[in-house]
Amino acid sequence: xxxLDARGLAKTYPGERRIRALDDVSLSIAAGETLGxxxxxxxxxxxxxxxxxxxxxxxxxxxxxxxLDWLALSGAxxxxxxxxxxxxxxxxxxxxxxxxTAGGAVADxxxxxxxxxxxxxxxxxxxxxxxxxxxxxxxxxxVATLSGGQRQRVAIARAIAPRPRLLVLDEAVSALxxxxxxxxxxxxxxxxxxxxxxxxxxxxxLAVVRAxxxxxxxxxxxxxxxxxxxxALLSDPGSPLLRRLIAAVPALHRKDPPV
Amino acid sequence: MIRExxxxxxxxxxxxxxxxxAGAALLAPVLSPxxxxxxxxxxxxxxxxxxxxxxxxxxxxxxxxxxxxxGVRTSAAIGLAAALVAVLAGMLVGTAAGFAGGLVDEALMRxxxxxxIVPGFLLALAFVSVTGPSLAVVAIAIALGAWTGPARLSRSxxxxxxxADFVAAARxxxxxxxxIALRQVMPLALPPVLAVTAVIVAGAILTESALSxxxxxxxxxxxxxxxxxxxxxxxxxxAYLSIIPGIALVLTVIxxxxxxxxxxxxxxxxxxx
Numbered sequence: 001x002x003x004l005d006a007r008g009l010a011k012t013y014p015g016e017r018r019i020r021a022l023d024d025v026s027l028s029i030a031a032g033e034t035l036g037x038x039x040x041x042x043x044x045x046x047x048x049x050x051x052x053x054x055x056x057x058x059x060x061x062x063x064x065x066x067x068l069d070w071l072a073l074s075g076a077x078x079x080x081x082x083x084x085x086x087x088x089x090x091x092x093x094x095x096x097x098x099x100x101t102a103g104g105a106v107a108d109x110x111x112x113x114x115x116x117x118x119x120x121x122x123x124x125x126x127x128x129x130x131x132x133x134x135x136x137x138x139x140x141x142x143v144a145t146l147s148g149g150q151r152q153r154v155a156i157a158r159a160i161a162p163r164p165r166l167l168v169l170d171e172a173v174s175a176l177x178x179x180x181x182x183x184x185x186x187x188x189x190x191x192x193x194x195x196x197x198x199x200x201x202x203x204x205x206l207a208v209v210r211a212x213x214x215x216x217x218x219x220x221x222x223x224x225x226x227x228x229x230x231x232a233l234l235s236d237p238g239s240p241l242l243r244r245l246i247a248a249v250p251a252l253h254r255k256d257p258p259v
Numbered sequence: 260m261i262r263e264x265x266x267x268x269x270x271x272x273x274x275x276x277x278x279x280x281a282g283a284a285l286l287a288p289v290l291s292p293x294x295x296x297x298x299x300x301x302x303x304x305x306x307x308x309x310x311x312x313x314x315x316x317x318x319x320x321x322x323x324x325x326x327x328x329x330g331v332r333t334s335a336a337i338g339l340a341a342a343l344v345a346v347l348a349g350m351l352v353g354t355a356a357g358f359a360g361g362l363v364d365e366a367l368m369r370x371x372x373x374x375x376i377v378p379g380f381l382l383a384l385a386f387v388s389v390t391g392p393s394l395a396v397v398a399i400a401i402a403l404g405a406w407t408g409p410a411r412l413s414r415s416x417x418x419x420x421x422x423a424d425f426v427a428a429a430r431x432x433x434x435x436x437x438x439i440a441l442r443q444v445m446p447l448a449l450p451p452v453l454a455v456t457a458v459i460v461a462g463a464i465l466t467e468s469a470l471s472x473x474x475x476x477x478x479x480x481x482x483x484x485x486x487x488x489x490x491x492x493x494x495x496x497x498a499y500l501s502i503i504p505g506i507a508l509v510l511t512v513i514x515x516x517x518x519x520x521x522x523x524x525x526x527x528x529x530x531x532x
Contacts (some may be wrong), residue, residue, distance in 0.1 A: 083433060089424050094424035096428070108432065108434070113433060128402055
């Protein structure tokens with residue numbers, strides 16, 4: 001079942017160079033599926049994420065999300081509908097209010113969508129922290145005092161708090177150390193199985209994107225140049241860009257897959 | 260931060276003076292009980308001649324020391340109230356302008372321009388002469404000329420903050436824009452505004468004195484400006500009537516400035532060279 005269906009998205013940033021960040025971009029994501037989005041920096045990945053998260057307005061195009069005309073929503077209607085789509089940002093240090101506590105950030109998400117009565121909120125926030133592999137004892141800690149991996153886990157807890165259908169992960173693991181990254185990726189895979197979440201997983205590192213994606217879309221200069229099931233696409237890349245990306249991953253261009 | 264302040268001699272001096280002044284304001288009913296406007300003894304006792312009236316008495320026989328001590332309360336109350344109103348109003352307008360952007364920003368900032376063009380004292384004068392003097396009115400009148408600074412400062416801070424990821428995250432969460440602006444962003448715009456608050460308080464105290472000097476202060480409160488104005492009639496024969504409240508005013512304003520300047524430097528993270 002198609003959860004998100006974007007058609008003909010276009011966005012040009014005004015200015016002297018008139019950069020076409022999105023040029024007739026169409027993509028769809030099924031419920032419970034991970035679509036990996038890969039491409040060089042500046043290709044429009046983040047603009048696409050911001051447009052889908054309703055943080056930026058496209059010049060043209062339409063988006064259906066969970067049966068809603070997503071781009072037509074505004075005001076209170078949009079705020080209520082936002083619980084369907086949540087986002088995790090690249091830099092977990094910047095994505096929290098400088099004085100936010102881990103528990104408070106998660107409780108805020110619960111309060112906004114009135115999912116839990118006020119007196120049960122600390123309990124529910126602690127449960128969400130446990131769900132992302134954090135000790136509920138961290139609830140009172142300022143997010144600023146946590147490690148990068150812990151912060152990103154809090155960001156994930158905050159994002160799943162309103163029980164969304166789709167998470168937009170904009171380079172969500174790119175700023176993390178390799179070992180931490182692997183564990184956060186494990187967490188994402190586990191949460192997908194537990195909650196039936198769909199992911200739009202944006203990255204620039206093919207090895208990471210491949211590890212979690214069912215399908216992969218390749219983006220360049222504001223356009224999606226190639227899309228298909230992950231393994232099929234990687235074994236038979238059509239575009240020079242994807243071939244270059246594959247060649248850049250040492251383990252991926254070997255003919256025999258590592259056991 | 261406190262320790263950093265104590266390392267600066269000018270802050271230390273200003274702080275000690277300010278403590279003295281605050282003590283006088285708080286202990287006024289104990290230090291000089293009774294109505295400071297009541298006639299206490301012979302008129303025109305010179306300062307330092309009668310132990311009962313260390314600073315002498317005025318032309319009606321009112322105790323000058325009592326007037327100075329009770330005058331602190333008026334000055335402090337007006338100064339703090341005016342600064343509070345100015346900071347609050349300025350931050351609300353500045354945050355709204357910076358956060359909303361576009362037309363709202365343009366419109367609000369032109370209002371700020373309009374208020375900034377007119378000298379604050381004229382605004383206060385006009386407002387008080389229309390509404391009649393009382394402590395609350397005087398405080399609001401002074402705030403009318405003082406809120407533009409906080410408005411500009413908070414706007415520029417909010418302009419930078421609204422592009423931050425945590426604001427985007429709050430929007431994605433579905434937080435109401437008013438909550439994002441007032442609860443998330445505005446408190447972070449407070450430090451630069453706090454740094455100029457001392458200057459606003461000092462300015463408000465001066466403006467209040469000037470209003471009182473012109474007879475536009477609250478007639479039921481002792482004010483230094485009013486005392487100076489009354490002493491003016493006997494300036495040749497009894498100059499101390501104006502000089503003593505004048506010194507009190509100057510010391511108060513200077514001490515607030517000293518502390519405020521030091522606070523600004525410390526908040527800005529400047530090293531003392």
